Amino acid sequence: MQREVLNAFVDGNQLVQLFRKEDGRVYALRKPAEYVSYLETKEVPVVLGRELRGSSYVTGMRAEGRWCRVNWLNDRARDAMGSHPESPVVKAGITVYEGDVDPVRRHFTENDTVIATPRRCYFDIETDSRVPFSEKEKMRVLSWAVVCHDTGRQWSGVLEEWSDASERALLEGMWAALDPFDQVVAWYGDGFDFPVIFARSAHHKLRTDARRWLYLDHLEAFKKFNMHSAESGEEKRSMRLEDIGQSITGRGKLQTPEWVKERFGDKSMGALSYELWEAGGEFRKLLVDYNVQDTTLLRDIEMETGYLELFKTVCEVCRLFPSTASLNPTHQMDGFMLRLGRQRGYRFPTKRFRENVVKFKGAFVMQPAVLDPVWRAKHNMEDGIARNVHVCDFSAMYPSIILTWNMSPDTKAFDGTVNGPIPTGMCRTPMTGVCFRTDVEGILPAALREMIRLRKFWNDKKASLPPGTSEWHDADRRSTAYKVVANSFYGVMGSPFSRYFDRYIAESVTQAGVWLLRRTMAEAEAKGFIGLYGDTDSAFIMRADRKDFAAFVEWCNTGLYPRLLKEQGCQGNEIKLAYEKEFDRIVFTSAKRYCGSYRHYKWSTTCTCDVKDKKGGVRPGALNVKTMTCRDCGKVHEVLPPVRSEPEIKGLEYKRGDVLRMAAELQAYTMDLLVGGLHIANDAAVPTTDLERYHAKLSRVRQRILQEPLSLDDVRLSKGLSKPLREYVAKPKQDGTPAAQPPHVTVAHILKSRGQDVREGTRIDFFIQDGSTSPQQVLPAEDFKGECDRYHLWESLVYPATQRLLEAAFPGHDWAGWAKVRPPKVRKSAKVSTEQTSLFDVARARHKDPHAEAK
DNA sequence: AGCTTTGGCCAGTCCG
DNA sequence: CGGACTGGCCAA
Numbered sequence: 001m002q003r004e005v006l007n008a009f010v011d012g013n014q015l016v017q018l019f020r021k022e023d024g025r026v027y028a029l030r031k032p033a034e035y036v037s038y039l040e041t042k043e044v045p046v047v048l049g050r051e052l053r054g055s056s057y058v059t060g061m062r063a064e065g066r067w068c069r070v071n072w073l074n075d076r077a078r079d080a081m082g083s084h085p086e087s088p089v090v091k092a093g094i095t096v097y098e099g100d101v102d103p104v105r106r107h108f109t110e111n112d113t114v115i116a117t118p119r120r121c122y123f124d125i126e127t128d129s130r131v132p133f134s135e136k137e138k139m140r141v142l143s144w145a146v147v148c149h150d151t152g153r154q155w156s157g158v159l160e161e162w163s164d165a166s167e168r169a170l171l172e173g174m175w176a177a178l179d180p181f182d183q184v185v186a187w188y189g190d191g192f193d194f195p196v197i198f199a200r201s202a203h204h205k206l207r208t209d210a211r212r213w214l215y216l217d218h219l220e221a222f223k224k225f226n227m228h229s230a231e232s233g234e235e236k237r238s239m240r241l242e243d244i245g246q247s248i249t250g251r252g253k254l255q256t257p258e259w260v261k262e263r264f265g266d267k268s269m270g271a272l273s274y275e276l277w278e279a280g281g282e283f284r285k286l287l288v289d290y291n292v293q294d295t296t297l298l299r300d301i302e303m304e305t306g307y308l309e310l311f312k313t314v315c316e317v318c319r320l321f322p323s324t325a326s327l328n329p330t331h332q333m334d335g336f337m338l339r340l341g342r343q344r345g346y347r348f349p350t351k352r353f354r355e356n357v358v359k360f361k362g363a364f365v366m367q368p369a370v371l372d373p374v375w376r377a378k379h380n381m382e383d384g385i386a387r388n389v390h391v392c393d394f395s396a397m398y399p400s401i402i403l404t405w406n407m408s409p410d411t412k413a414f415d416g417t418v419n420g421p422i423p424t425g426m427c428r429t430p431m432t433g434v435c436f437r438t439d440v441e442g443i444l445p446a447a448l449r450e451m452i453r454l455r456k457f458w459n460d461k462k463a464s465l466p467p468g469t470s471e472w473h474d475a476d477r478r479s480t481a482y483k484v485v486a487n488s489f490y491g492v493m494g495s496p497f498s499r500y501f502d503r504y505i506a507e508s509v510t511q512a513g514v515w516l517l518r519r520t521m522a523e524a525e526a527k528g529f530i531g532l533y534g535d536t537d538s539a540f541i542m543r544a545d546r547k548d549f550a551a552f553v554e555w556c557n558t559g560l561y562p563r564l565l566k567e568q569g570c571q572g573n574e575i576k577l578a579y580e581k582e583f584d585r586i587v588f589t590s591a592k593r594y595c596g597s598y599r600h601y602k603w604s605t606t607c608t609c610d611v612k613d614k615k616g617g618v619r620p621g622a623l624n625v626k627t628m629t630c631r632d633c634g635k636v637h638e639v640l641p642p643v644r645s646e647p648e649i650k651g652l653e654y655k656r657g658d659v660l661r662m663a664a665e666l667q668a669y670t671m672d673l674l675v676g677g678l679h680i681a682n683d684a685a686v687p688t689t690d691l692e693r694y695h696a697k698l699s700r701v702r703q704r705i706l707q708e709p710l711s712l713d714d715v716r717l718s719k720g721l722s723k724p725l726r727e728y729v730a731k732p733k734q735d736g737t738p739a740a741q742p743p744h745v746t747v748a749h750i751l752k753s754r755g756q757d758v759r760e761g762t763r764i765d766f767f768i769q770d771g772s773t774s775p776q777q778v779l780p781a782e783d784f785k786g787e788c789d790r791y792h793l794w795e796s797l798v799y800p801a802t803q804r805l806l807e808a809a810f811p812g813h814d815w816a817g818w819a820k821v822r823p824p825k826v827r828k829s830a831k832v833s834t835e836q837t838s839l840f841d842v843a844r845a846r847h848k849d850p851h852a853e854a855k
Numbered sequence: 856a857g858c859t860t861t862g863g864c865c866a867g868t869c870c871g
Numbered sequence: 872c873g874g875a876c877t878g879g880c881c882a883a
Contacts, residue, residue, distance in 0.1 A: 236880085329859045362861030363883065397883090491859025498859075506860070536862090536883045592863055592882050651864075651881055658880065719879060728878090733869070740868065742878060775868065796866075863882080869875090 004116035006182045007321055008104045009211050013074065015103045018212065020116070024180075026212065034106050035072040037082060037099030038347045039089070044068055048092055057081060065345040067097070075102075082350060099350035100499075101338065108319045109338040115316050118183035118214055120149035120308070122298035125174075125193050126291045129273040133192060133757045136199045140167055142277045143288050144174045144197075145295040148181070152299060158288050159277065168204040171197070175208040183214040183322060185308065187241045187298060190217040190324050191759070214323040216308070218298055219244075224327050225307040233664055236657025237718055238763060241294060249300045254290040306477070313474075313481040317454075329488040330498045336485060337447055337500070346410060346443050348499045357496040360507035363536035364514040366521075368588035370532060373811065379530060379542075383689065384808045385674065388599065389532055389583040390541045390549045392556075394516065395576045396483075397537035398490040399448050401512045403574040404565060405429055407505050408442020415504065427569030429508035430515040438571045444493070444500075448486055455482035513537060516561075516575065523560060527552055533588060538580075546582065553579045579603075583648075585675040585687055589804045593651035597675040597687070601645070647677040653801035658719050663798045666701050670694065670802050674809050691813065694806060698799075698818055705794045706821060712784045715767040715793065719744035724760045725752060740775035743768070747780050768792055772822065791822035 006018040006026065015033040018026050041063060044052075052058050052070065057080075060071035072078035081087045082099040089096060101109070124145050131139040143158040155177040160166045174197070178184060186193040194215050201208065219239055230236055235247050246252045256269050260283070264275050269290045276287040302308045312322050318335030320326040326335075341348055369375045370386050394400065401407070405427050413426055414435040422428045426435040436442070441449075455478075462475035492498045494506035513536060521531040524541050529552070533540040541549065556577045565573045579602075586596030653659045654667045671677060672685035673693055705714075721744070728745045730738035740746065747766040752758040765781035771792025799819055806815045 233880095325857090328857080330857090333859085359861075365862055365883085488859060494860040495858070497857070510861075538883080590864065650883095653865095655882095656880060722879065731877095742867065744879090800865090861883090864880090866878090868877085871873090 003113060005113045006116045006118060007212065007214055008107070010103050011211075015107055016211075017107075017113075026182075033103035035075050035078045035103060036101065036106050037070050037072065037078055037350065038064075038097035039068045039070060039094055040097070041066055041068045043094045045092065048088055048094075051088055067345075067347055083352075096350050097347035098338065098499075100352075101334075105334060105338065108335070109342055115319055115321060116182070117312065118322060119181045120183045120185060121178065121181040122147040122149065122218075122295045122302075123178070123184045123186045123189070123193065124291055124295040124298070125196060126270075126273045126277075126287055127196060129271055129275075132755060133196075133759075136196050137203060139196055139200070141170060141174075141196065141200050142273055143291045144170070144177075145288070145292040146174075146177045146181075147292070147295045147299050149185075149299060149302070152296070154292050154296070156288050156292050158284060164204065167200065168206070171201055171204060171206060172208075175201070175206065178213060181213070183216060185216045185218050185298060185302075187294075188217060188219045189215060190220065191761070214321050216311075216322060217324045218301070218308070220324055220327055221307055221311050222301070222305070225310060226305070230655075233654060233656040233659060234661075237661075238657075241297060245297045245301060248304050249297070251297065251300065253297065254286075254293045257286070260286065306473075309473075310477050310480060310484075313477045314484055317478070317481050317485060329492050330495065332485055333489060333492040333498065333500060336451075337443070340447050340450070341443060344443060344446065348409075351497070351499040354496045354501075358503060360494065360503045360510070362510045364517050364534065365536065365591050366531075366534040367591055368533045368594070369530075370588055371590070371808065376811075384587060384811050385689075386532060386542060386586050386588075387584065388542070389586050389596070390544050390546070391538055391580045391583065392520075392541070392549075392553050392577050393538040393580050394513075395578050396487065397513055397516075398509050399452075399486050400574040400576065401509050401516075402490070403445045403448055404570050404572060405508070405512060405568070406436045406438055406442050406445050406571070407508060408436070408444035408446075409500070409502055409505065411437040411440065411442035412502070412505060413437050422569040427571065429512050430568060431511040432504065432508045434504050434508045435569075438569065444489065448489065451482045451486040455479050455486070458482070516564075519560070519564060520556060520577065523556065524552060533591075533594075535592065540583075540586075550579050553577050587671075587674050587805065587809045589652065589808045595647050595649045595652060595654075595671045595675055595805075597647045597677060598645050647671055647675050652805070658717065659801065660715070660717060660793070660797045662701070662705065662714055662793075663801045666697070666798060666802045667805060669697055670805055673697075674805070689810075691810065698802070701798070702794055702818070702821070705798060706790050710786065710788070710790075710793075712767075712781055715784060715788050716765050716781045717744075717767060717797070718763050718765050720763045721745070721748060721758070721760055725749065725758055743776060743778040746775075747778055750780055768797070771796060794821050795819060
């Protein structure tokens with residue numbers, strides 16, 4: 001039986017592997033750490049071979065197929081021999097392969113050890129809130145909590161007295177509590193908890209070897225796997241545990257109780273940690289409760305999302321340990337490919353630093369045709385709301401392109417021209433002209449095929465199991481894991497930081513996609529349909545009936561693509577188009593930004609059977625011949641029932657976490673009126689073209705913004721720092737003085753000066769005090785006292801998002817008239833105060849409102 | 856220190 | 872008011 005390894009790391013010149021004995025105890029197995037690189041034997045002159053063999057840097061050499069496997073004394077020797085200009089290997093101009101692979105990866109590339117399922121616990125600490133993270137070495141730990149994933153059992157500890165001895169005992173208790181576990185999961189753990197406990201344990205010179213555990217930052221894992229499932233911008237506004245907990249589980253952190261506020265003021269529990277500890281008694285007990293509740297929340301989030309289980313499965317597939325680093329797609333691809341390469345006698349180049357990397361061309365994105373008034377007139381569209389729009393898309397487009405053209409570093413043969421005959425034994429990528437051999441399967445396609453095979457295996461397995469059982473969930477996760485990894489391969493190949501980087505192959509992938517999508521749109525138009533929009537792998541088509549469109553998709557798969565691909569020399573065809581859905585109504589404001597309501601999705605709908613009888617039957621006009629089963633009521637319909645579903649929203653402000661909440665809300669309400677939907681009203685909103693409905697809402701919201709009391713939630717903007725604060729350089733203006741920084745950076749500096757922890761990735765909450773000056777006057781959200789620049793709020797932060805939507809949907813109407821509310825400056829030197837909003841101003845604004853009379 | 860890609864929109868700053 | 876530029880976030 002294969003042993004399951006819990007963890008592994010390099011200790012000096014040894015590779016340490018951890019296993020669990022049958023009695024549950026963990027033991028270590030040590031062996032020499034191997035620093036290996038490969039040379040291609042035929043490239044190595046006899047003299048050089050002899051020199052290497054005799055070198056004190058080389059501890060062993062052996063042949064592996066056509067490769068020469070060289071064992072180096074240590075990583076310094078390996079690096080020097082691979083890259084130093086005086087190295088005999090470099091001087092001989094020989095390529096070194098896999099010369100950066102660390103001993104852990106090397107071991108698991110060459111051995112069959114299985115990655116164990118770690119015993120997982122959730123973890124959180126409370127620390128002295130008066131000390132900033134930058135001084136973590138001096139940051140005393142006040143309490144800790146550990147929660148077992150499997151059982152939910154909790155452990156905690158709290159500092160007894162303010163002394164080093166007491167903290168030492170606290171930390172020893174903490175490590176002891178972690179002892180039964182292999183994986184420690186903490187929210188923002190890499191950014192806070194882990195560095196703090198390491199720093200404090202080092203401070204106290206504790207004996208515990210922290211390398212025994214796998215550390216996973218729950219926040220990072222959540223972000224990675226939640227990226228594609230976040231519905232609204234609300235979920236992206238903040239990555240604080242409090243907010244994620246609320247949106248995922250409906251429960252948040254422990255709120256500050258009134259009796260605590262009475263004594264310490266209205267602060268969050270986290271900000272009061274020291275005061276609570278210091279006060280002792282009930283206060284100190286509350287601190288521990290808070291600590292434990294946070295930790296339990298992590299477990300609840302995982303129970304709801306299953307992201308950590310999925311990640312564990314991805315790690316098993318790629319033979320990685322489930323710690324934060326393994327979230328990186330480059331590591332995942334390494335884990336899978338190095339092993340496959342070795343099995344197939346292929347070695348990959350050494351990863352190396354590249355500068356001045358030339359970018360490659362990406363996907364085709366069409367400007368939505370409906371935005372062009374001439375186009376609308378030509379197709380008799382009264383407004384910008386497109387009806388009955390059919391969408392087809394390519395299934396797993398980039399992996400299927402790599403398979404079809406056999407794209408791989410080992411099959412790439414010839415950078416030819418686009419025209420002229422294709423070399424025999426090859427296929428050619430249209431638009432780039434890059435050719436690939438067709439006589440042998442490339443290693444990249446082989447990897448993808450393997451993953452597709454395993455995905456199918458687990459899908460079939462899933463189908464054979466009773467739904468909802470743990471075996472069923474396991475099979476489901478394995479299938480998803482293979483999909484996740486397969487989809488990331490293209491990106492890793494396009495990354496100059498990976499050993500698989502190949503600009504020409506990456507560009508051939510994207511350009512083959514461009515070519516396929518363009519050909520598909522052209523053929524759709526040739527069939528008499530109308531191409532509306534397309535992005536990367538999808539085509540939005542109008543003026544087709546369902547039956548005809550389904551037939552078109554079928555024809556593409558059975559007729560068009562096989563012919564086109566054969567013309568390119570491809571031996572197989574993995575390209576598949578699918579009829580995904582039909583929009584009942586859809587409105588585009590620009591490329592990548594639209595909202596629409598479904599008519600059907602993959603031929604199934606959620607129908608309103610309950611109201612069908614009252615209203616007297618289904619909506620007429622459905623042309624499909626398929627039958628479908630309603631997901632709600634289980635009835636079989638022969639025609640499409642009326643649809644009741646949430647609208648699909650892409651790219652619009654509603655989906656963004658950095659816009660004003662009121663902007664998202666006004667836009668959401670407007671979208672409901674435009675295409676129908678579920679997310680404002682509890683019941684389905686009925687689409688309308690009655691402009692008064694829109695005017696009424698605009699009027700109400702504008703009134704509120706200009707005149708009514710505003711809360712911080714109404715005015716708060718939030719943007720993340722994408723790099724460390726010091727890297728935002730203010731370039732000098734023409735007069736030599738530095739230019740203003742972006743608003744959130746300006747506020748970040750203020751917060752930092754107040755002693756707050758401001759780092760890369762920190763979200764900065766702020767509001768705009770005065771937007772009429774340049775640069776604007778901005779303040780931290782915590783400074784908000786009820787007033788801000790209300791004109792700016794409406795003119796720049798709330799209305800434009802909805803204005804664009806309305807102008808797109810009803811282009812013939814004047815929507816700009818609603819935009820301006822700020823009264824013109826009387827004098828050049830007129831001072832803008834924060835109390836600008838007066839009834840007089842609003843009256844002026846209304847006077848300018850072309851629709852005010854209609855009210 | 857280590858890093859999945861390109862295409863696209865929009866707010867904001869500066870300057871002519 | 873426009874264009875060039877930076878920065879953030881989203882679609883695929």
